[in-house]
Amino acid sequence: MLLYGRNPVLEALREGRVQEVTLARGVEEAFVREVKATGAFVRWTSRIELDQLVGTTGHQGVVAEVDDLAWASVDDILDRADARQEPLLIVLLDGITDPRNFGAIIRSAEVLGAHGVVVEERRSAPLSPVVAKTAAGATTYLPVAQTKNLPRLIDQLKADNVWVYGAAGEAAQDVTRTDFTGKVALVIGAEGEGMRRLVREKCDTLIRIPTRGQVQSLNASVAAGILLYEATRGRA
Structure with a gap:
């Protein structure tokens, strides 16, 4: 590559x-x-x-x-949290197909202390040179994994006491008033479409970023960065 x-x-x-x-x-x-x-x-x-x-x-x-970028496994991400003796903070992407958004989310996740990013195999941009360039080297340090079925993975995480927050612009709960102190998964949906219905229904709580302008939606990678910042700030 x-x-x-x-x-x-x-x-x-x-x-x-x-x-x-x-x-x-x-x-x-x-x-x-x-x-x-x-x-x-x-x-x-x-x-x-x-x-x-x-x-x-x-x-x-x-x-x-260089050699092609290699996918990690979900277990690699869980092990990373255990090794650091930290409550899990994982980012789940539902339908992020733009490589620049994908790379920017990986970069934010690494910088802000998430333990890894997971995408669904058939609904994601590949790990490409564009992703690596936009991630600015973060792909070297942060595990990025694939799963065959994102809703099923969410069920598995919930069985392990992970609280799953889904980002939705119309949600009632404000991200700034959200408890991120335990094991947390953040779900980010595709721009425009948002999360799929089944993924949305699997979330424990839907949260929104408060906005004040006339444009009501944020770029997916920008939204991910804000959510990750609030999550790490709340955990501190």
């Missing part, structure tokens, strides 16, 4: 997943030194060639070939 962008490539280099990095001529010398310090071989080319190689101009002059 071709990985591009400075932060994702640097994280992959630190993990030892890259042997060769292709840089565009004119990249700052300080960044070049940082790449070379990892022991990777550096190849030089033009920005136009990199544009053609990855099909975008958003590569920041840095491209590396």
